[in-house]
Amino acid sequence: MxxxxxxxxxxxxxxxxxxxxxxxxxxxxxxxxxxxxxxxxxxxxxxxxxxxxxxxxxxxxxxxxxxxxxxxxxxxxxxxxxxxxxxxxxxxxxxxxxxxxxxxxxxxxxxxxxxxxxxxxxxxxxxxxxxxxxxxxxxxxxxxxxxxxxxxxxxxxxxxxxxxxxxxxxxxxxxxxxxxxxxxxxxxxxxxxxxxxxxxxxxxxxxxSSFDRPNINLIVRPGQDRVGSVIDYIGRHPQDPGIIYCLSRKTCETISQKLLAKGIKAAHYHAGMTPLQRGKVQEAFLQDDIQVIVATIAFGMGIDKSNVRWVMHYNLPKNIEGYYQEIGRAGRDGAPSTAILFYSFADVMQMREMVTKDVPARQAQLNTAKLERMQQFAEAASCRRKILLNYFSETLAEDCGNCDICRNPPTTFDGTLIAQKALSAVFRSREKVAINLLIDILRGMRNQAVLQGGFDQIKTYGAGRDLPYLDWYSYIHQMLNDGLFYIAYEEGYALKITERGHQVLKGELPLPLRKFQPSEKAEKPTRASKKAANAASTAAVGTPEAQLFDKLRKLRKAIADEQGVPPYVVFSDATLQEMAAERPVSRVGMLGVSGVGMKKFETYGEAFIKLILEHGGGGQYVPSDSDSMFNEPRPRLAKPEPADKPVSDSEDATIQFHQMGLTPEDISERRGLALSTVKTHLYNAYAKGRELRIHDFVSDSELAEILTARAQLGNDATLRDLFDHLREKYDYFQLRMAALYHKRLRGQ
Missing domain, CATH: 3.40.50.300 (P-loop containing nucleotide triphosphate hydrolases)
Structure with missing residues (x-):
């Protein structure tokens, strides 16, 4: 033949x-x-x-x-x-x-x-x-x-x-x-x-074919109050069919039941149902007998329903390919449609465990790398559509104008020189280095990987030592999202320069970057002064920092004893002091502490974060600093202002009752004052630098939600705007206290 x-x-x-x-x-x-x-x-x-x-x-x-x-x-x-x-x-x-x-x-x-x-x-x-x-x-x-x-x-x-x-x-x-x-x-x-x-x-x-679906509006929303956000959206689009993708079968059933309780025609779909059950649900959805289908990724491949107006991801997808395919089920008729992704860093941690469990090491590494690209998309500071298309080797000349970032763009600066340093280092390293090694080369580190590869001999070795690790980490991922690099997974995750990257390297194309730490950067204290301040604060017996430092040392000792190593091998005292002062409760926050590298974070990070959260009254990962997509600067716990600003006798009496553990309502009754007056005392004292138990008024999760809302509304928003945006969930006292707390976190 x-x-x-x-x-x-x-x-x-x-x-x-x-x-x-x-x-x-x-x-x-x-x-x-x-x-x-x-x-x-x-x-x-x-x-x-x-x-x-x-x-x-x-x-x-x-x-x-x-x-x-x-x-x-x-x-x-x-x-x-x-x-x-x-x-x-x-x-x-x-x-x-x-x-x-x-x-x-x-x-x-x-x-x-x-x-x-x-x-x-x-x-x-x-x-x-x-x-x-x-x-x-x-x-x-x-x-x-x-x-x-x-x-x-x-x-x-x-x-x-x-x-x-x-x-x-x-x-x-x-x-x-x-x-x-x-x-x-x-x-x-x-x-x-x-x-x-x-x-x-x-x-x-x-x-x-072009992978661009310009009719789909791309939105990423914070992971707090997801059910409320879903119900609110459907309430504003009562006739529009949509799909909600969830990670687990149980979540699908729970969300479906909550929607039904609100009078929304919904049903769930997952692989744990019989073929007959799944067929009935799918048929009902195709027939518009139900408005919403809440499903795992078992649903949707090849579904030809053209009038799906929106797709929501209740949990973070494990990779961009799956996310892209799933949002593509919206707007197949070309009419305007919406894709909403709910995101929190806790999703990343949960998904990381799932994609690495019971799989070969090579596959686990690949799954982790692709999950990180999905995380970068969720945390993006540039046009989301550009990021999607760059992933599929397609370039979009202009920002799309139909994503949340384009509608509310972050402040940028001319990052061409920074990008050229990174691109030059990749080029001179013969495009054989992955992201972490590239950062080590730029910062002039002398570790084994750098020295064995001879990368300390290239011209751009140490060219970026003026920037800390997390700044480079942010900028390189922005470059990756902007299509200057791609990751060669089959070559040890080495970065390869694209044609667009060569244009930037040659100075033919400028590159805007988002500042990792905006205005506070210039006023950031030196490392020496910071360590001295941390040491001073932790030395004061009885302060919150000292108490946390002591707990961190005990945890370090327990881990060291279990592993049969000296405690300093786990973390040094200086590292624990910085943890006590800054209280990092996220991956990026922990990696920002001196002495916490990637390996140590993977080995010990979860235990230390858990302890910090327990000490601060939290119970879960809080989406904060660069682990969120809210374009807020990475928080730093500043030393409290000296409490030397005058406080009235009446205010002082209120603070004393607060320190005894009384609630504002109790204080109001005890002192015979209006509740509004007591709250004014508390607010004024906190504004003047007095230490209050802020979590008595606003919990960690509530602080995160308020911060998110502030970021979404922008700097020009009034307190009334924030009050309305949060649907009157918090009173003005809570909103004001949260604003002061966030201000102090940033060290302003």
Whole structure:
């Protein structure tokens, strides 16, 4: 049998146009569809990367209709097969599927129809395709095309890897002359390469459609009060169908029940339900009998519902590929739609554990790296659409104007010189270094990795020693998001410079960056003065810092004893003193403490953060500093102002009662004062530098929520604006106290 591929008869091209009109009702193909179809009809292997809703299915269905024989479509999900076959039949095209849901008698009927040439498309699962006897059966069928749908499932680099897909390379051996078309709505550089290799494709033509979906409004919101935010949004869009993606089955059921209790037509969908139950929910959603479907990622692949107006991610997705594919289920009709992602750093910690548990080390490393890219998207300070498109190797010339960042852009500065230092270091390191090593090179560190690689000899070694680690960490990730680098996962996560990066390096393109620590930066105390201040504060017996320092030392001792090492090997006293003064309660905050490196954070960080939270009255990770996307400077606990500003006798009496543990209401009753007067005393004293138990008035989570709202409203917002924005959840006293607390955190 010859391996020479045939050329498409030219008379099939007008037939394709006629079939489009006849079966689908369209006069013209969408951009790129006509070229793809012509390539397939020419008998050539084809790879199609096209966003959800871009019209991928037509690219193989039309050639199947106009060609002799049967197109065999490999599809990963029964629901997907069912939807597409029903749609084809509705269009008058002979199609069927064979999978585990089809009985033996029906399968036999379908097989006879395929052999006799009465089927134009036959959908099968990869397991069925490769089962005993099925390939032999296909030898009796006149096969026109093999179409591999959701082809990213073939790659271990992809976000939805399925081992059974890796055996599909056998098709080329059994059917050497049959063209193969691979289709996916999401594939990065490595996944695309894997698809071509594993399917044994022969010089395929790759069609890459724009991944831009400009009609989708991209929004990231804080993770506090998610249920309230969801209900509020649906209440303002009572007729718009939407999907809420959740991490767990239990969450899906809980959220669905809460929506139903509010009178919202909702249902849940997850893999723990029976196929019949899932089918009923999906059908009800497709039929608009329910407005909202609350689902795990088990739902949605291949769903053709075109009027989904919004998609929410209740939890952080594990990678950008999955996020992009899921938001693509909104606005398939091209009308304005919305994608909302709820984000908190606690989500990152939870997801990190999930993606690294019970998987090989290489896969865990890859999963972690992709999760970090998702985290960077959520924390972005630049156009979110640009970040998405850069991830898929596509450049957007201008900011999109249809994301939350574009509508409320952060303050930036000319970061071209900083970027050039980083780009030069990558270039002179022969593009072999990952992010952490690059930062070490720029800062002139003399650790083993730097010295062994000879990176201390390059010209840009130490060129960025004037900036601390976290500043570089922020700037390099901004550069990554802006498309100056990409990460070569297959080469030890080395950074590679893009064409855009070379333009910045040569000075042909300026680069704005967001300041990691705006105005406070110039007034930041020196390291020596900071250590002295910390030492002084922790030396004072009985102060909160001293009490926390003592607890941190006891924890360090317990860990050291358990591991059989000296306590200083865990952390030095200076490190614990800085922890006691700054009280970091997040990954980035902890990494900002001198003496806490990545490895130590991974080993000990959680235990120390937990203790700090317990000491401060918290109980969970608090989204703060750079772990949030609120564009606030990273908080620093400043030394309290000296309490030497005059305090009235009446105020002093109120403070004394407060220090005894009385609530403002108790003080009001005890002193015979109006409650508003007591609160004014407390506010004035705190403003003058007196130490109060702020958490008696506003908890950690409430402080975080108020901070988030302030950031969303901007600097010009009034207290009344904040009061209204939070739907009168907090009184003015709480809002004022929170504002003072945040001000003192920033050291202002």
């Amino acid at each position: 010859s391996d020479t591929l045939t050329t498409a008869p030219t008379n099939l091209l007008p037939a394709a146009q006629q079939a489009l009109k006849r079966y689908y009702g369209y006069d013209n193909f969408r951009p790129m569809q006509g070229d793809i179809i012509q390539n397939i009809l020419g008998g050539r292997d084809t790879v199609v990367l096209m966003p959800t809703g871009g019209g991928k299915s037509v690219c193989f269905q039309i050639p199947a209709v106009v060609s002799e024989g049967t197109c065999v479509v490999v599809s990963p999900l029964i629901a997907l097969m069912k939807d597409q076959v029903e749609a084809l039949k509705a269009n008058g095209i002979a199609a069927a599927y064979i999978n585990s849901s089809v009985g033996q008698n029906e399968s036999n009927d379908i097989a006879r129809a395929a052999v006799s040439g009465h089927l134009k498309l036959l959908y099968v699962s990869p397991e069925k395709l490769l089962s005993d006897g099925f390939l032999q059966f296909l030898n009796r069928v006149n096969i026109s095309i093999f179409a591999i749908d959701e082809a990213h499932c073939i790659s271990s680099w992809g976000h939805d890897f399925r081992p059974e897909y890796t055996q599909l390379g056998q098709l080329r051996n059994h059917f050497p002359n049959t063209p193969i078309i691979a289709l996916t709505a999401t594939a990065d550089r490595l996944t695309k390469r894997d698809i071509i290799t594993q399917l044994n494709m022969r010089e395929p033509r790759v069609f890459l």
